[in-house]
Amino acid sequence: METRHRVFVGDSRQLSEVPDDSVELVVTSPPYPMVEMWDDLFVELDSSIGGHLDEGDGTAAFEAMHAQLDTVWAQVERVLVDGGIACVNVGDATRTVGDSFRVYQNHSRVVEAFERREFDPLPEVLWRKPVNSGTKFMGSGMLPPNAYVTLEHEYILVFRNGSDSRGFEPHSDRRYGAAYFWEERNRWFSDLWTDITGELQALDGDELRERSAAFPFEIPYRLVNMYSVYGDTVLDPFWGTGTTSLAAVVAGRDSIGYEREAAFTEQFRERVTDVPELSRRVSQRRLSDHRRFVRERRADGRSFDYEASNYEFPVTTRQEKSLRLYSVTNVEQTDDGYRVHHDPV
Numbered sequence: 001m002e003t004r005h006r007v008f009v010g011d012s013r014q015l016s017e018v019p020d021d022s023v024e025l026v027v028t029s030p031p032y033p034m035v036e037m038w039d040d041l042f043v044e045l046d047s048s049i050g051g052h053l054d055e056g057d058g059t060a061a062f063e064a065m066h067a068q069l070d071t072v073w074a075q076v077e078r079v080l081v082d083g084g085i086a087c088v089n090v091g092d093a094t095r096t097v098g099d100s101f102r103v104y105q106n107h108s109r110v111v112e113a114f115e116r117r118e119f120d121p122l123p124e125v126l127w128r129k130p131v132n133s134g135t136k137f138m139g140s141g142m143l144p145p146n147a148y149v150t151l152e153h154e155y156i157l158v159f160r161n162g163s164d165s166r167g168f169e170p171h172s173d174r175r176y177g178a179a180y181f182w183e184e185r186n187r188w189f190s191d192l193w194t195d196i197t198g199e200l201q202a203l204d205g206d207e208l209r210e211r212s213a214a215f216p217f218e219i220p221y222r223l224v225n226m227y228s229v230y231g232d233t234v235l236d237p238f239w240g241t242g243t244t245s246l247a248a249v250v251a252g253r254d255s256i257g258y259e260r261e262a263a264f265t266e267q268f269r270e271r272v273t274d275v276p277e278l279s280r281r282v283s284q285r286r287l288s289d290h291r292r293f294v295r296e297r298r299a300d301g302r303s304f305d306y307e308a309s310n311y312e313f314p315v316t317t318r319q320e321k322s323l324r325l326y327s328v329t330n331v332e333q334t335d336d337g338y339r340v341h342h343d344p345v
Helices: 036-045 048-054 058-079 106-116 173-177 182-188 206-210 218-227 243-251 262-272 275-299
Strands: 002-009 023-028 080-090 093-097 100-104 119-128 153-161 233-236 254-259 326-334 337-344
Touching: 002 243, 002 262, 023 218, 023 243, 036 048, 036 058, 048 058, 058 080, 058 093, 058 100, 058 106, 080 106, 080 218, 106 119, 106 153, 153 218, 182 218, 182 275, 218 243, 233 243, 243 254, 243 262, 243 275, 243 326, 254 262, 262 326, 275 326
Parallel strands: 002 254, 023 080, 023 233, 233 254
Antiparallel strands: 002 337, 080 153, 093 100, 119 153, 326 337
16 A cells, blocks of 8 residues: 655645645644744734734734634635544633733634534544643632632544535445454543643754644544545644654555644654654554453453454454554655555554
8 A cells, every 4th residue: 555645835724735625634733822832923924913912902812813723724624525524633721911811712712613614513532631730730829719720631623524424335445444443442432532641742943842732643643543544635734743644654544734834844754764663563552452352351251253354363343354454664755745655464
């Protein structure tokens, strides 16, 4: 199997290289409005935002920042196929602007933006992010009533564009081959992910590190497996360090990334060299985890009704029989990204 991964340095408010109805899945984590590390970016996009902040008008600044994200969501609507899925990882923000401290609910505003475009919201996922325990308490600390709870989770918002069906042919090989294990389904399709923790980014240069807000690899990897099949294209309009593309490579899907900072694409070239080993580890881990599940289930006296077609172990459901994992064998750099070769595991 061969997959293609393109990366464009440009403005995701246009996505000019992406044709209409050409993407099956969007997985992204945008800059979060009202989080100070992103102020300069939003002011660069709309100078009035700086004025709102200086004047202490947090509500106006919040709305103006989201107006910039709205232009990207309009492009997502254009390029996403009917029945395609958009997954947006976003966190809320707490901030003092002027004399007012409050929470700015980014997740609610993003939901509103997608609903205006007639996307159907699907059940969302919460995952816990790392918190600096030494500065965990805000407000008056141990004294009521002016202490504030710490934001320790982020949202993965899931939206469907149009139809609730992609129109696959019956018993589609690329769909059934992309099945996940029954026990993975039970863990992945929970609305609370407690087994994923955030990760810090090892990037060269303080400025580059400040402009990065990448989420853990496991998040886009799960989402790519949950909401796409082999042969699909995954788009990340806020590409950053390229974690979504990395997940798509390992999962055997095509990908497209848009990023304003060319330096991030240079950093990604270094990450790509480790892709074959990462791919092998991920595939072997999933197979090993399933074999352990089989042993534990049998130890409890339970049996299986189905045998996997491509592996020497049983599976729980008929839908898993054709499941096939792939690992990366070779990565070739192209003019606009990478061509990746995969072999069955």
